[in-house]
Amino acid sequence: MGQIATEDFQIIDNCLLIQLPEEIDHHGAGFICECADRYLVRKEVRDIVFDFGRTRFMDSSGIGIIMGRYRKISCFGGKVIAINVDRQIERIFRLSGLNKIVEVLES
Amino acid sequence: MRNEMEIIFDALSDNEGFARVAVAAFITHLNPTMEEMADIKTAVSEAVTNSIIHGYENLRGYGRPGEPEESEKANPGKVRLCCVLENNILHIEVIDSGKGIEDVERAMEPLYTTKPQLERSGMGFAFMEAFMDDLEVESTPGQGTKVRMIKKIGVGGWIEHQC
Numbered sequence: 001m002g003q004i005a006t007e008d009f010q011i012i013d014n015c016l017l018i019q020l021p022e023e024i025d026h027h028g029a030g031f032i033c034e035c036a037d038r039y040l041v042r043k044e045v046r047d048i049v050f051d052f053g054r055t056r057f058m059d060s061s062g063i064g065i066i067m068g069r070y071r072k073i074s075c076f077g078g079k080v081i082a083i084n085v086d087r088q089i090e091r092i093f094r095l096s097g098l099n100k101i102v103e104v105l106e107s
Numbered sequence: 108m109r110n111e112m113e114i115i116f117d118a119l120s121d122n123e124g125f126a127r128v129a130v131a132a133f134i135t136h137l138n139p140t141m142e143e144m145a146d147i148k149t150a151v152s153e154a155v156t157n158s159i160i161h162g163y164e165n166l167r168g169y170g171r172p173g174e175p176e177e178s179e180k181a182n183p184g185k186v187r188l189c190c191v192l193e194n195n196i197l198h199i200e201v202i203d204s205g206k207g208i209e210d211v212e213r214a215m216e217p218l219y220t221t222k223p224q225l226e227r228s229g230m231g232f233a234f235m236e237a238f239m240d241d242l243e244v245e246s247t248p249g250q251g252t253k254v255r256m257i258k259k260i261g262v263g264g265w266i267e268h269q270c
Binding site: 023025026027029030033057058059060061063064065067068087088092095096 | 120121123124127141142145148149152153156159160225226227228229230231233234237
């Protein structure tokens, strides 16, 4: 189970791209939030893209990560985008109502 | 056929992954669908996480790599995970002897959380309820909490086929 690393965070234009790990649970969530927030404070970030391409498991901690980041950028007009979302993660988005604040892009 | 297993582990966030993978391994021989497997893993993960961070208030680790700092000492405590498989029905119990829940009904409301600073979503019980067929929560403040969940395995394939 790989931990998230610095190369999983990338800034392209004014967009923060986060490659999420294989498993997203409470154990790893705090570190992802911390790293993401460091970029949000330091760099000129407007939007955040969460890439679920590697993710095989997510529980409600993932919802917490996304909701928390959304709160931080939405007041500056930023958007939260999710890419490479599989069926199970989409179900979790729908169940939690997250699909109302996150734009899910088909890849 | 009846099959039973029980594991007891320390209330550390490192064990969340272990707990759900153990349950997943316990049911693989029933050939559950991917969806059933994901549902069960998510529900176990939610219940075990609740015991660790709410029951024992064990916030240590929190996913940071490396050794935890001295100030982040772990609260001692064990989580008991029992599974019984009987006629394709999986019964799961997650039991802790932590601080318990004052108001179970309130705790089960979606989006309600007592630890907003942890950026938890408050969706834990809602997910358990949605992903399992039945959920029961028993708790005594000061003594602990028992979460009981039931899921029938082997119906998912049929439903998927019908839709």
